[in-house]
Amino acid sequence: MGLLDGRVAVITGAGSGIGRAAAEALAKEGAAVFATDIDEAGLQVTASNISAAGGKVETLIQDVTDEALWDKVMDQAEATLGSPTILVNNAGIAIGGAIPEFSLDDWKTQMAVNVDSVFLGTRAAIRKMQSSGGSIVNISSVAGLRGAAGLSAYCASKGAVRLFTKAAAVECARAGWPIRVNSVHPGIIDTPIWQKSIGRLSEGMPVIPDVPEGANALDADTLGAQASPMGRPGRPDEVADLIVYLASDKSSYINGQEHVVDGAMTAGG
Numbered sequence: 269m270g271l272l273d274g275r276v277a278v279i280t281g282a283g284s285g286i287g288r289a290a291a292e293a294l295a296k297e298g299a300a301v302f303a304t305d306i307d308e309a310g311l312q313v314t315a316s317n318i319s320a321a322g323g324k325v326e327t328l329i330q331d332v333t334d335e336a337l338w339d340k341v342m343d344q345a346e347a348t349l350g351s352p353t354i355l356v357n358n359a360g361i362a363i364g365g366a367i368p369e370f371s372l373d374d375w376k377t378q379m380a381v382n383v384d385s386v387f388l389g390t391r392a393a394i395r396k397m398q399s400s401g402g403s404i405v406n407i408s409s410v411a412g413l414r415g416a417a418g419l420s421a422y423c424a425s426k427g428a429v430r431l432f433t434k435a436a437a438v439e440c441a442r443a444g445w446p447i448r449v450n451s452v453h454p455g456i457i458d459t460p461i462w463q464k465s466i467g468r469l470s471e472g473m474p475v476i477p478d479v480p481e482g483a484n485a486l487d488a489d490t491l492g493a494q495a496s497p498m499g500r501p502g503r504p505d506e507v508a509d510l511i512v513y514l515a516s517d518k519s520s521y522i523n524g525q526e527h528v529v530d531g532a533m534t535a536g537g
């Protein structure tokens with residue numbers, strides 16, 4: 269018996285990192301997983317892993333910023349797997365850079381991928397789950413709780429996810445829609461996002477003091493060792509376990525809250 273037997277979960281950005289780990293963990297607990305991403309090859313790896321472990325999975329190539337596609341995602345998940353009652357808004361990117369040089373185009377891209385997507389996904393899920401009920405988990409960041417030099421757009425986007433989550437939770441509960449909405453705030457997690465961001469993040473911005481300049485400056489091991497009192501970055505599966513908990517009925521009275529998984533990174537002064 270799994271925690272999520274009989275449930276259908278939609279998860280974005282499932283072709284890499286935290287999204288892949290969460291998709292696999294949701295499936296391991298019995299959920300049928302509708303996994304989406306723009307990265308087709310990555311998505312296929314996730315799907316193969318789930319299938320090989322005996323789980324149920326369908327995939328769709330989805331750009332989370334595409335408004336029209338969101339209703340299709342929900343409808344296709346329902347048609348192929350059954351009515352979705354879990355949505356994990358996980359897809360995200362990080363564009364770094366000092367504010368004086370930061371372009372409006374990069375700002376808009378950051379907001380579109382990290383914020384518009386969470387609004388569009390949450391709206392589509394609420395429309396679908398108004399009577400059935402469900403759990404929506406939005407992936408924010410510790411960068412949504414406090415500022416970081418050179419990451420202003422990313423911080424702004426993740427702060428928006430934090431407050432949108434709370435407003436959506438209150439609105440659903442007040443309306444009598446049995447849908448919980450929570451946010452997850454990872455610290456430094458060892459995923460490919462650090463390598464993908466490296467070009468722009470390296471453009472003359474201080475990320476963490478005392479990290480040597482160069483390619484290793486954004487290595488997750490180095491960052492995690494410095495930022496977390498536990499002396500290491502988190503693993504994607506350590507975030508996935510929290511996502512599973514919030515998706516499940518084990519968290520039935522936990523709603524509209526921010527859940528930090530950061531190895532005590534933000535616990536100290």
Ligand SMILES: NC(=O)c1ccc[n+]([C@@H]2O[C@H](COP(=O)([O-])OP(=O)(O)OC[C@H]3O[C@@H](n4cnc5c(N)ncnc54)[C@H](O)[C@@H]3O)[C@@H](O)[C@H]2O)c1
Pocket residue numbers: 280281282283284285286287304305306307310330331332333358359360361362381407408409410453454455456457458459460461462464
């Ligand atoms: N890794 C960390 O340290 C960390 C820390 C805090 C928060 N997060 C957040 O966790 C989430 C997952 O990040 P990750 O570390 O696993 O990164 P990742 O780069 O490994 O995975 C992100 C996935 O999102 C997909 N994606 C990007 N843009 C997309 C779009 N427009 N439409 C659909 N899919 C798109 C990518 O293809 C990729 O598969 C993100 O929201 C990120 O901001 C990560």
